[in-house]
Amino acid sequence: MRRELRAEWTKVRTAPGTAWLPVAAVALTVAVSAAATALVSCPSAGCRYDAPKVGLSGIQAGQAIIVILAVLSVGAEYGTGMIHTTLVAMPRRTAVLAAKATILTALTSAAGTVAVLGCVLAGRLVLPRNGFIPARGYPLLSLADGPTFRAAAGSVLYLVLIGLFALGVATTVRDSATAVGLVFGLLYVLSVLPYLISDPGWGRFLWRISPMNAGLAIQSTRHLAALPLGPWAGLGVLAGWAAGALLTGGLLFRLRDA
Amino acid sequence: MTFAYGARSFARLSRAEWTKFRTVRGWVLGMVAAVLVTVGLGLFAASGSHSSCGGPDDVCPAVPIGPDGQAVDDKFFFVHRALNGDGSITVRVTSLTGRIRLPDVTPGVRREVPRVEPWAKAGVIVKDGTRQGAAYAALMVTGRHGVRLQHDFVHDTAGGRSGVSETAPRWLRLVRSGGELTGYESADGRRWAKVGTARPQGLPATVRIGLFAACPGDLTVTQADLGGAIAASRFAQATAVFDHVSLQGEMSGGAWRHDDIGAAKEPDGAIHHPGGVVRTGGTFTVTGVGDIAPRTDGQTIEKTLSGLLAGLIVVVVVAVVFVTAEYRRGLIRTTLLAGPRRGRTLTAKAVVIAAVTFAAGLIAAGVTVPLGAHVLRANGNDILPVGPLTELRVVAGTAALLAVTAVLALALGTVVRRGTVAITGAIALVVLPRVLATTSVLPVEASRWLLRVTPAAGFAIQQSIPAYPQVTAFFSPQAGYYPLSPWAGFAVSCGYAALALALAVLALRRRDA
Incomplete structure (x- = not known):
């Protein structure tokens, strides 16, 4: 496994395209979060916003870059034919996929941690100016606060799981373009559908199985009772999607010719 | 070069591009998938929307209809x-x-x-x-x-x-x-x-x-x-x-x-x-x-088109791959050898992808809107009635929005030459603003801003009931009321597509293939 890990790390490190993707993910996440915190405001009459969730809303955009990173880590090999070389050098296919997943997890958690810290910092700086003050029930965003820490750390986990999910899908379909389309469809379209269906029963059901809605429940710190799923259960749904995609991809990777 | 010759050569280029498109099975299947997913999700959403008025016999009072035919x-x-x-x-x-x-x-x-x-x-x-x-x-x-x-x-x-x-x-x-x-x-x-x-x-x-x-x-x-x-x-x-x-x-x-x-x-x-x-x-x-x-609250005919977002993603993928596949396989050199006037060749490609997606969109919306409205009515929902011209605008406008998005995606694919990046870019520009405006914690003003300045403004072409300034109601993007008028919103999308296509022609002319 060490050989595979080293080979995959060398690939990621030296490919010109993938090197800047984690940086882009951090920049996009923090920028969108900062914009969202600058746009919301809490009037003196009070408001119902979930401040940590607003501060972390950039994750919804930043995850797109993580998806690209994950999809390219396997899709690009199929696109260029590099996969043949890879499998000649390292015939243990499960180990190859595990190495790819490990490297991706390491990269995503590093980028995710930096991005989340940036978001919390932006929230600390901007939110109090827009009326999110202790007098209206909004203390300064702080990782020492239990629910806020859960939201922040959970967001990093969320990004990791999104990356693994995309990796599994890309391994299954073996084409970057199709994989990216499929993952975005499952993430974004499935996340709007509950809002477009007026039947509340179906709406809540779709909300529960949607990887993005359920997964982002981990960011909620208020009105938890109104959520169709609890924070950890929601992240569990996303973990289920990731596991399913990775298992399918891994099985097909072993069974099919490259 | 005479005009007739130019027109003939453009027709030849378009025909070549059409032949490429129809002979790649994945792209044709992609278009079929775009239609099926739009129709399927639309009908699913419609069949999941029930409405009842309670009361002993569960009969809703009839909605009065005004002289112009509206509720x-x-x-x-x-x-x-x-x-x-x-x-x-x-x-x-x-x-x-x-x-x-x-x-x-x-x-x-x-x-x-x-x-x-x-x-x-x-x-x-x-x-x-x-x-x-x-x-x-x-x-x-x-x-x-x-x-x-x-x-x-x-x-x-x-x-x-x-x-x-x-x-x-x-x-x-x-x-x-x-x-x-x-x-x-x-x-x-x-x-x-x-x-x-x-x-x-x-x-x-x-x-x-x-x-x-x-x-x-x-x-x-x-x-x-x-x-x-x-x-x-x-x-x-x-x-x-x-x-x-x-x-x-x-x-x-x-x-x-x-x-x-x-x-x-x-x-x-x-x-x-x-x-x-x-x-x-x-x-x-x-x-x-x-x-x-x-009346401004109630179901509208465009509510049946909730599957369009999924259809859009499929169309974006096909349109991007329609050009990036040429780079990956080296076919672009043959293409440019046969059509050395690069702007013209790319325009022919854009015309073909636009025509194909427009046709697919017309089928998808033409089936979904009447059928979905029928299902909604059968489930007891009142649909705010609109005239045939408005219904035509919603259906044809949806198809046109797909076509314009396809051109935007094709142009992005030409500029960046990498499928994944171009697809992500196109989805971030067209689908993401609509998603954020509908589901996120963003305040209404921010949602309206997104739907005014991004290519997602074109979704306004689907709005069948106008937001009347003299009516007390909450005209939110979530409820389907867009900040721009239907044609103004569509023009914004067209502007982005035209700009991207111009940049793509420039990039294609300047660079070696």
């Missing part, structure tokens, strides 16, 4: 007489007051405050009988929007901006001459200013003429826990005092009559929130609840 609210207190032929009514309004119910603090304890709703309205009206939805013209004072002349539910002309108070009464006069009604207002009953002229549809010789009062429910908008906002409407009523009532013309049918038009009945037969009139000498005090306005 309307027509609920007000009407004090009226019959007028044959031409004539006029003149009144002095000395006060307009109201009551509004506030959200309960202690459950079950009603809190009402004296306050006038901004669109509370009272004045003089000429109507084709007392049937809900009948043609009318009304001259009125409003809570906060001055004097207005409105007719047939959707038409609104602003008069003077000043309201009514004890010290500053307002005189109103509505003159009927054939099919035309002219409104005048005055501060003292001597010097009159013309407000405007209205021509209600098909007004018969004998009409009902008189006084009215109405008041739309008071609107509060709160932040929803799962994102977006919730609008709630609460009871509000308006009371106006009229004196110096004078009628000119041939009156028939005896004395004044009064009706609570469109009043809702309780199970025991009593009227829910009744209006009323008190007459003392020449003074009429009229109280009304409800509104005379086009």
